[in-house]
Amino acid sequence: MRIVVSIKQVPETTEVKIDQAGGRVDTEGLTRIINPYDTYALEEAIRIKEASGATVAVISAGPEKTNESLREALATGADEAFLLSDQAFEGSDPLAAAHILARGIEKCGPYDLIICGRQAMDGASGQVGPSLAEELGLPMVSFVRKIEELKDGYIRVQRMTDDGYEVLEGPLPMVISVVKEINEPRLASLKGLMKAKRVEIPVWAAGDLGLDASRIGPAGSPTKVTKLAPPPPRSGGEMIPGTADEQVKTLVAKLKAAKIL
Amino acid sequence: MISKAEAKHIWVLAEQKKGKVANVALEAIGLARKLASASSQEVWAVLLGQDVGGLAEGLIQSGADVVLVVEHPKLDTFRDDPYVDVLAHLAENHKPAVFLIGANSAGRSLAPRLATKLRAGLAADCVELSWDAGNLVAVRPMYGGNVLATVTCPEARPQMATLRPKASPRPVLDASRKGRVEKVDLGGLQIRDRVKLLESVETGGGEVKLEEADIIVSGGRGMGGPERFAVVKALADAFKGAMGASRAAVDAGWVPYAHQVGQTGKTVSPKVYIACGISGAIQHLAGMRSSEIIVAINKNPDAPIFKVATFGIAGDLFEVVPLLTEAVKKEMS
Structure with a gap:
């Protein structure tokens, strides 16, 4: 079994500044980490590998x-890694980003299961x-x-719903997104870090993936962000003595004055 | 791809579960009504299911001009595959300008697939929608609510958006409203149906859903243990509201994950959010900062939660909360 985990690198904090013109989030100088939601996806893949043998990309x-x-x-435990990188990818909206990732996943080899986090901490669209x-x-x-249950060509999962959960089954290959409840992610080990240094990571650009310029970057993105603003400040701080x-x-x-009671 | 010139009308997915339309879908119909009136368009509600035709009248009374009813055994309960295929088919036939879907667990899964299939633009998890010069203008939070992005979709159609629960009020039913109900025959449409539903379990036995509650009472690390959450639960019950929890309380195993409010849990915007023994970490604020009124009860007067609280009570929550519960019970009776 081969499992592909899609991850995103994000700033380590959500406390970010917006540039003066309101057009860009300034993340310069912030430490970048694996999107915390994706760590559950990675952990689940590694657990499957440990339990029943699998390759994790x-x-x-x-x-x-x-x-x-x-x-x-x-x-942390993955076996292979692939980076899709090209200046032409910049400014891709989630639809274009998914298009790029899909072509990358097709190129990186056969797969039985693709695991994603439920959303990214920065963009938070949950679309990819x-x-x-x-x-x-x-x-x-x-x-x-x-x-x-997970076996050749078959998976059965519990899906969190708004008021409980559902049990669903279906054929592999399949894409699943996971929530925090699924596991507790481990950290990378020192030994793993040493080993990871020696793994070669292929880097593929738009041309390597056969991507059409009209499907990536701003041209391939149906949505445009026209403004970024901080949320309205909360007028807080009335302490009741x-x-x-x-x-x-x-x-x-x-509460009575506010017609709550 | 649907051309901009042909596209018209504002569609809303009237998602139903067990014969009841989701509250967020009704909220979206109410909002669609305003957008449609501002742009001389109609509101079309799309109702998928099995034996659901009886719900159409309520959708018209909520603000729909047209209700498309599609009844098919594969559409009985929400599943991504058949819903995506049927909605894409309907959209390609009728060419809507806008398609709104509730940002609940079904909509968040369905909308991106549909957008990809239609090559349409999607603004996810919106808190505000308006109309400007032929375009839908969507506002959506990013970075845990620290950034509000305004998103438009100038060319591709339909302009899709998922709407967060409680972002817009539920419309008042108008029994005098008239509309048209159209039953759709899918003919020989191929419908993918790869994932089977084996079991659907409701946990919490009919408790108020966190995302839909008007009043939420949450407990954090300051609760000190699982049995002491009874105090929080009692206050939530007195308000007929829902019980929430911070990540600290969930990670400690005191409360199930389904109750977690914050970055890795649920995002809520009730009328009143009462935070008990919650210090107010940025990750928690991400999930509740858009609540109308925030009440914080915490023994540490310097806790950051007081900076965003509408009303702050520095004190012992085990003394304050039971007193408040009694007072609320008295007021509500």
Whole structure:
């Protein structure tokens, strides 16, 4: 079995600044990490490998420095890594990004299962997983909280819903996105880091993937971001003084004034 | 691909589960009504399921001008494959200008697939939608809510968006509204159907859903243990609201993950969010900062949660919360 894990490199914090013109998020100088949601995807793939034997490949689209995150994934337990990198990819919206990743996944070899995080911490669209499935013509189950059974050509999973969960089964290959509940990700080991240094990571550009210029970057992105702004500040900070009795009385009066009670 | 010149009308997926239309779908119909009125277009509700025709009247009363009803055994409960194929087929036939879908667990999975199949632009998880010069203007949070991005889709059609639950009020039913119900015959349409539903389990036994609750009472590390969450639950019950928790409380195993509010959990925007023993880490704020009123109860007067709280109570939550529960019960009775 071969499992592909799609990861994204993101800034380590969501406390970011927007440039003066409101056109760009300034992430310059911030440490970059594997998208925390993707660490659950990676961990699940490594657990499958440990339990029943599998090859784990990680793939990512991004600038050259995304290599560091791919090496970290190798050091955590992945066997192969692939980087899709080209200036022409910049400015891709989630639809275009999924198109790029899909062609990369097709090029990196056969696969039985593709695992994604449920969304990225920065863009937070949650689009790439399902979009990737459609690009590859594969079935997909989103928000998987447990893999109940996995064998040749077959998977049964629990999918988290708004009011509980569903048990679903389907054929492989399949794309799944996973939620935090599925596992507790491990960290890269020192031994793994040493080993990861020696793994060669192929880097593929648009031409290597046979990508049409009209499907990538701004030209391939139907959506445009026209403005970025901070959220309206919260007028907070009214502390209610007094004893517990007095505090509760005041709060109840406030909630009544706001027509909550 | 659907051309811009041909595209018209605002579509909403009237997602139903067990014969009940999702609240977020009704909220989207209400919002679509406003957008349609601003742009001389119609609101089309798309209703998929099995024996669901009876729901059409309620969709018209909520604001739809046209209801497309598609009944098919494969559409009985939401699954990505058949829903994507049928919705893509309908969109290609009727060419909507806008397609809105609720950003719940079904919509978040379905919408990106549909957008890819139609080569349409999608703004995901929107908190605000408006109309400007022939285009849908969507506002969506990024970076845990620290950045609000305005997104448009100038050329590709339909302009798709998923709408976050409670981003727009539920429309008031208008029994005098008239509309048209169209039953769609799918003919020989090939419908993919690769993933089978074996079991559907509702946990929490009819509790109010976190994303749909008007009032949420959440507990954090300051609760000190699982049994002490009963205090938080009692207050949530008194309000007829839902119980939430911080990551710390979930990771400690005191409360199931389904209750987690914050970056790696759920994003909520209730009328009132009461944070008990929650310090207010940025990751928690990401999940609740758009609540209308935030009440923080914490023994540490310097806790960062007080910086975003509308009302702050520095004190012992085990003293304050039970008193508040009694007072709320009295007010509600």
